[in-house]
Amino acid sequence: MQEENQDKSPLRLLREQNQLTQYELRQLIGVSERRLSDWENGKAKPNLENAVALARVYQVSLKVICQCCGIDVTGVPGE
Secondary structure, eight states, X not given: OHHHHHTSOHHHHHHHHTTOOHHHHHHHHTOOHHHHHHHHTTSOOOOHXXXXXXXXXXXXXXXXXXXXXXXXXXXXXXX
């Protein structure tokens, strides 16, 4: 099972941990299939508004979302 997860992005793993399909998540935050796919494949990063929406859906901090997107948040307070 862990080998399966090695190829998955942190954003995809977070979505799967929350037992959401891409379709369900897109409906919750109002983005296109392409946009969500680009985030999960590391081709793009969500803007601040979408990052906040992801944090709300996943019940995590913005810092966690930033880390999942590969944004260096060293020295940034947690909450």
